[in-house]
Amino acid sequence: MAFPPSRPVVEHHREPFGIGEARPRISWTISAPPWWRQAGYELEIVRGSEIRTHVVRSAEQILLPWPEEPLASRERATIRVRVEGADGSRSEWSPPTEVEAGLLDPADWSARPVGGAWPEDPDSDDRRPALVRRAFDVSGEIVSARVYASAHGLYELEINGARVGDDALSPGWTVYPKRLRYYTYDVTALLRGGENVIGGWLGDGWYRGRLGWRGGFRNLFGPDLSLIAQLEIHYADGRTQTVATDADWLAATGPIVRTGNYDGEDYDARDERAGWSSAGYDPVGWTPVAVRQRDPATLVAPTGPPVRCTEEITPVAVLATPSGKRVLDFGQNLVGRLRIRVRGERGAKVVIRTAEVLQDGELYQRPLRDARSTDSYVLAGRPEGEEWEPRFTFHGFRYAEIEGPDDLDAIARVYHSDLERTGWFSCSDPLLERLHENVVWSMRGNFVDIPTDCPQRDERVGWTGDLQVFAPTAAFLHDVTGMLSSWLRDVAAEQLPDGTVPWYVPVIPAHEMWTPIRPGAAWGDVATLTPWALYERTGDTGLLEAQYESARAWVDLVDRLAGDDHLWNTGFQLGDWLDPSAPPDDPAAGMTDKYLVATAYFAASSRAVARMAAVLGREEGVDRYGKLADAVAEAFCAAYVLPGGRMVSDSQTAYSLAIGFDLLPSAQARATAGARLAELVAAAGNRIATGFVGTPLVTDALSSTGELTTAYDLLLERECPSWLYPVTQGATTIWERWDSLLPDGRVNPGSMTSFNHYALGAVADWLHRVVAGLTPAAPGYREVRFAPRPGGGLTRAEARHRSPYGMVGISWELVDGELTVVTELPTGTTGVLDLDGEPSQPLGPGTHRHRVAVGLPAVP
Template sequence: MSVVVDAPRVEHHREPLGIGERMPRLSWIVSSAPSDWRQTAYRVDVERDSATESFEIESGEQVLVAWPAAPLGSRDVATVRIAVRGADGAWSAASAPTTLEAGLLEPSDWIARPVGAMRNENPQSDERRPSLVRGEFEARADLVRARLYATAHGLYEAVLNGERIGDDTLSPGWTVYGTRLRYYTYDVTGFVRPGANAIGAWLGDGWYRGRLGWRGGFRNLYGTDQSFLGQLELTYADGTREVVATDHSWRTAASPILHSGIYDGEDYDARQEQPGWSTPGFDDAGWEIAQERHRDPATLVAPTAPPVRCTEEVRPVEVLTGPSGSRILDFGQNLVGRVRLRVSGEAGATVTLRTAEVMQDGEIYTRPLRTARSADNYTLAGREIEEWEPRFTFHGFRYVEVSGWPGDLDADVAAGALVARVYHTDLERTGWFESSDPALNRLHQNVLWGMRGNFVDIPTDCPQRDERVGWTGDIQVFGPTAATLYDVSGMLSGWLRDVENEQLPDGTVPWYVPVIPADKMWTPLRPGAAWGDVATLLPWTLYERFGDTGVLRAQFDSARRWVDLIERIAGPSRLWNSGFQLGDWLDPAAPPNDPADARTDRYLVATAYFAKSARTVARMAEVLGLGAEAARYDTLADEVASAFAAEYVSDDGTMTSDAQTAYALALQFDLLTDPRMRDAAASRLAQLVHEAGNRIATGFVGTPLVSDALSANGHVSTAYDLLLERECPSWLYQVEQGATTVWERWDSLLPDGTVNPGQMTSFNHYALGAVADWMHRVIAGLAPASPGYRKIRFAPRPGGGLTSASARQLTPYGEAAIAWRIEGAELRVEVRVPVGSEAVLDLVGAGEETVASGLHSRTVPLAG
């Protein structure tokens, strides 16, 4: 068998166009090789400016290896191929090529200025009309390359000669704009014509100046202007480059979009369209001269992750009629996106689409949306066929109430006239799970859909109500599951840069990032356990799952400053027992309107996280070669663990908070070093689960930990009992109630079919879905045993009456997989180990065995 190397990957980019790294790291997968083959060296061929350099490196590494050539400059293009050598000294053929291209890396590269309307607007009004901007230019016939570098204050969609540029949406996304404003790079070579051309953009408020926040929210949080910044660079055959940049020569007019907002939806009047506005020769004499706005090119950064895109279309499964006569589309799936319509009717007729996640009493139920209008209005122009989809908003919904439809709604829906388009950051899927239990498979799908709907540029808490912010605690607990299901390495490492940008000088990590004003509960910023610990635990998760030491290096100072802050707060006692804490948020025993009132002492939670973060910073320092720092934080973690045990753990292993979350924290954060105490705590945890009728008794903090605390300490069967319970509260209660995503509350929908009365009642939150990572690692039995899956652990633990399970994982080294099934009294297991990795196969009753890359099958007597 020959050795085959796939085309290399550049950093964490799916499409390495317009990248921001001067020396991008490279990774590759050896997709085919003889059994037991091992890489001993690799060669990187880098072609630049028609010259090729080759670099041979003696190393077995193939994930995020250093760029060997000279640093990239702005606009530089390089084509990279990889060859590898085995122990026999033979080189493989070179891989297929990957072509990468740098963006604009220097502030001085930017000559464009943001341009927008000069209209006087009430800065606090809903009646702020979005704008169009346009300009014209001439191009020569010998064009060889054209690149558009674009961003906005607000949101934009670029057009060139009447054609939409790119398939991204909600660009440039949501960052801490004052320090990081993303720009995107588009290859528009095929759009530019010899002679006259026109370029323009649609604009919307977005997060930059739209309404954000609770209880009515705030506007203009980042600025008052709505403007487009575009720099089109034309390169000709003789090497000359011309730049077409936004400036005062551009013109602007009101858009047919009458209103657009993240929370409130979009209103569009097709009668006010201006056909041909983005084509050359259009008469824009009636348009205003665009006003140039302030720019700071030092804040412009290239993206580290894919943009938000439409990844799927979903058609309604049923058209319902409510008691009021309302017509309601049921899409069969709670999703995030927008509805595209195709409609015929008289000019001036308006179609209204109102969205909701649930129904109650036969009608869409919008109370959980709070003040989010979540509605779109389309006024027809009277053409034979009109097609429309909102541009600058998104909704979380399963149901859509349609009013004003001018045709036969039932027939038109059957013909595809209304389709839900699913939008989220276009991450690569990496993890799959199946089992013999359809309810567990549906739970896994619910977790997957919930993640998709809440990874809309940033990791949000919910996608439907007047909130949709990047809660740090939610992604901290869900990070391992996110990193299993999708390649989140680029997206979350980029978001962590904003976490550090928003971190206060004293080390306080905000509750959500980017930070926006809120009520007195969240403002001013205060340190809080589990939420602030995202600064330590999420970088470590990305390192464990993707083998990226770079994220540790980038975030180490942020992580260290967080732990140093808690050390100062705790003082010599090493107990974090003061201040505002959310504790085990949304414990099912907490009152509907006081979700922090959990069974577990919030300061027990805080001190446990203090110990965990101190230990994690020590491990980060160790990886980075910072020996003295590693020793210091290890000592601190030991001191906190000792203080925790003295304060919260009795001699018999019981805890002052006799609750599932307390024991799960103590066990999973290694705060009980005495094996006798660990056994006692695990036994008490299992007893608590059974005393509760196997119903869940944990909130955001305990839920990601409780299953592992049981299964890792001799109580696998109890972990299955907890997972497979169907009475409220439980994971499968939600499934039994028809959930298609994971809920914010265990009982967001009450057993009587009514919606929970709490003010926070979302039907699409991912935090409680963190159990999916346990399903992959313990039920199927596939987990990383060293960073980046260089070593894999296959350790399935069948139970709960399951007769089969499987998991696949696209690791940085290639696909790893496991499938097991029970046949009679035997367990049959098949595993796949990618080239470059090795694995430990740990089957109950058979001991541990190390296996090399390739396919392996084992049959062992069924344990128990």
């Protein structure tokens, strides 16, 4: 048996370096012949000079427990695995994975936050960020060197003039008072004998920069900018030298004049301090730092990847506007910033303004509201030219208006959390393929350390409802488990003692609609439905364990609010937010009763907690929340379903909730609801009539009740409002409103008009599961249901997903009434092929091809 398993995966880390798990779980994939089955495995773990092998009789290969004593802080281990088949065969050893722990104990930290000591106006836009530095000597043979770093604000490190790492916007945005993320860097190669220098750039970021809409707030987490850095050098003779941020560091202002997420960055290259992070530099004029306080117990290692530049895009056109401005069109609405190369006189200035759209041929920034979204660069006048990119800001844009010298070119650099791509979809309809690509781009642009609502205007916060509806789609497209595990911990950290889940996490103040925090359906249900969705896609019971108390507390709160009749029919609700029938100035005023929405979600969350309890073996939870879910469903039907089967709110969303959350008492009631939903869709001319709540459910509600043709009619409609209307208007991301751009080419006048919101792109999950036909039938795709449902004139579709067990895929093609389906399953999984009108067929690992005659007309 020659084939080895894959390189082991540690927890959900792409790079298990500086991790915070002392007992990390281990996974691997296997590419074996279809007949082969794992019966056992050997884990070889090398720790220092000791090699231990653990032999286990088990067919499991995902998230297996650490078999030894916990890792110590800084400890490094090498892991290999080999597997044994049921036939007694044994594989070769896998390639090794090296894992290294970060600082696991608060006592490991000696670093303290340091920053500029000069007085600042805390309310000013023009607080100039500090540079901080420390010189130190190196003497002896270095075995390894690590920097552990975080900040109040954002940071970038340099050692001896070289950038440390390639992450951006670190340490990201967490609930800073309780959880401040740090990153670990291997800097062994950057050190040399004699004098060395470590330095840090600082920026406002989320910590003290302007946050929130309608002017926003500053200094929400503190007024200071401070670096926390601990360099540890390990020598061959056993010594360890620690250079930590403390009173011996120096600070000075640098060339960044001001910087912020919303407003952009201003940089004056004339104020650069050449060589400031290199040996031999004379720090004349630098002052001792201010040393601040931080509880080291709040410092946490990352569970997901950092933000990085993942792509560079060149302009597809250079436009001259009617007013004579120069505008670069990048052909794609993206999130990131520009890197410019420019040559000009000293003191000349480049100004870059960004926006998602043009109107009347000019850059149109009104949808950005109070976000300035402008970067500027003052030239030093170097004859060879200058290159610059902002460090501590990001913009959502397709277009960039540039003022400055003629000798200038620019590229757009795309930034987001560097998540591994795991899901793909294609089909015979180019508009549907573009719709799916728009979903991918909106996810990339809004997964910038946290899952945000939009990346461009004065908002960019972690709306819980947006993520709740989009989580299944996200978990298919990218490996989001590590990132969202961190964010869900922040959700729990921000949850009020009574169980209330905030509208957005981390919490910031806002106007009276959002402050003080009040419970709201669909948004608060992120605490229950998102952990369950991630469990279904990954099989990670540890995630359920971590979030169970948060989920239970949310349902218990709603139970108290609903009372003995089990109807959540009081209090503030957003309902089916952005239902297209709602007026632009009141997006919550949709056609579906808000309390119908709230009670439906109450039932769904109760059921989710019961399922979580069953997985975790908490029998009291299975009983309590299962009975509660049944009672709420019964109350829902009594209050909102009329005797003839119609609903009190005769709307697409009402029927979609009742069907999608399985609230109806019988198969006949489901069929009746599905038929009425189809009638409503047809009566609307196949135009969408759902908002954030109904949109993820409506196509499933139709297809699951025998109304597949209507589901496709709805999906493929091109008139506004519809999924394909924005595509026909040239959209390259998902819009916030169905009509963010009106049919006459004008931008919607509403104050909430973003061209990059992923929530309405949740339909991509239906594309994957129903159009292509790929669905997990057991947690983590250990069992897969292949159930394509062709329609809408499509002649082919394909979906592929890199599951925890390996690549799962399906493709189908319809030619002259014959459907050909090709499926792919990795070792360790099973599947079932479910074709409409055909007996189900069990599938094992490998590639399988099936042909059946179907009753669909041939498509030329």
